[in-house]
Each structure stands twice: as C-alpha cells, then as structure tokens.
Amino acid sequence: MIDSGLLDRAGRRITLRPVDDDNWRAVADVAPRDDQREWVAALAARYLLLTERSDVWTSLAVYADETVAGHVMWGVDDDGSRWIGGMVIDAPQQDRGVGRAVVRTLAGWLADQDGGHPVRLSYHPDNASAARLYASLGFVPTGVMEDDEVVAELRPA
Ligand SMILES: CC(C)(COP(=O)(O)OP(=O)(O)OC[C@H]1O[C@@H](n2cnc3c(N)ncnc32)[C@H](O)[C@@H]1OP(=O)(O)O)[C@@H](O)C(=O)NCCC(=O)NCCS
Known part of the structure; x- marks a missing residue:
C-alpha cells in the first residue's frame, strides 16, 4: 500500500x-x-488489460477510506524516467480532492525511488x-508531445 x-x-x-x-x-x-x-478510456478496465499485457505498467486501486x-x-x-498514467477518478468521486491526493502520493513515492529519475506524465x-x-x-x-499529448515533468518546488 x-x-x-x-x-x-x-x-x-x-x-x-x-489490484487484487x-x-x-x-x-x-x-x-x-x-x-x-x-x-x-471509457472504463478503467482498459487500463487493467493494458497492465496485464505490458511489462511497463502497474495498475493501482485508488481508495478513499475503504x-x-x-x-x-x-x-x-x-x-x-518514472511515469504516471491511466489516472481516472470515478465520476461521482470527482471534485472532492481525491485526484490531487493521488498525484501527490504517487509522484512523491516515485520521486523517492533510488536513482533520482524524473517523474513524468502526459495529458x-x-x-x-x-x-x-x-x-x-x-x-x-x-516541450515534447507524445501521441498528441503534452509531456510534463515534475520540477522540485
Ligand atoms: C482530472 C481528474 C483526475 C481530477 O481528479 P479530481 O479528484 O476530480 O480532482 P480534485 O478534486 O483533486 O481537484 C484537483 C484540481 O483539479 C482541477 N479540477 C478538478 N475538477 C475541475 C473542474 N471541473 N474544472 C476545472 N478544474 C478542475 C483543479 O485544478 C483542482 O484544484 P483544487 O484542488 O484547487 O480545486 C478527474 O477529473 C478525472 O478523473 N478526469 C477524467 C480522467 C482524466 O482526465 N485523467 C487525467 C488524464 S491525463
């Protein structure tokens, strides 16, 4: 966890x-x-299949309490470089501060990994x-675009 x-x-x-x-x-x-x-994607199921089929990605379940x-x-x-992807907050759970907490939690965890690798995402x-x-x-x-998306990198505050 x-x-x-x-x-x-x-x-x-x-x-x-x-995901268990x-x-x-x-x-x-x-x-x-x-x-x-x-x-x-219309459903997170698409991202679960992607992580099943890929050596690159690992899916995580976002919990708000239980x-x-x-x-x-x-x-x-x-x-x-460490990447964040497939971020979807369930529609009824949006605009409550969940997404902000998820990005802070995961970006912090990735930034703390050995090697000082950059943390990136695209949108x-x-x-x-x-x-x-x-x-x-x-x-x-x-400044890089990937698959029509803006690539952004976490810069130290
Ligand atoms: C983008 C997304 C992950 C944000 O999650 P969320 O839980 O709704 O976000 P939060 O409630 O934590 O809000 C965080 C910030 O997002 C922005 N935001 C959230 N809803 C917004 C809205 N309706 N309009 C404009 N900005 C909004 C604001 O900057 C907000 O800042 P605040 O915390 O100062 O209010 C969510 O809207 C989502 O799942 N969208 C669909 C999937 C998606 O676009 N994923 C990202 C792919 S790169």
Missing part, C-alpha cells in the same frame, strides 16, 4: 493499493464523466482540469 497520509476534502484517507482478487471488479468499473471520454474511488498506474520508461492539451491539477503540483511541460 502507498499511503502518504493525505486526505480528500471530506477527510477520507487516500491510499493506493494493489477482491477489488478488481470495482476498479474495472471506474468510469470518467461522459464528456471526459475523449481524453481517457471505497474504491479510481484507478492510476505507474511505469518505468527505457531512460529510467491532452484540451484537458483543462488535468492540466491545472498537474501544473499546481509542480509538473512543467517539457
């Missing part, structure tokens, strides 16, 4: 846990709002709420 002790705005503790026999159905059912589907509230995954690129340029969230946490666009 990755637990930085962060809470959402309702005081629920946000933790990141392995008990929670995988709830994680697979995590879905964004309909208007967000142009930027991310409720599954989202999906996020992390990976290591060929250059050693669609039209995804304003994701762009605002990442910028407010210290992610700065690198």
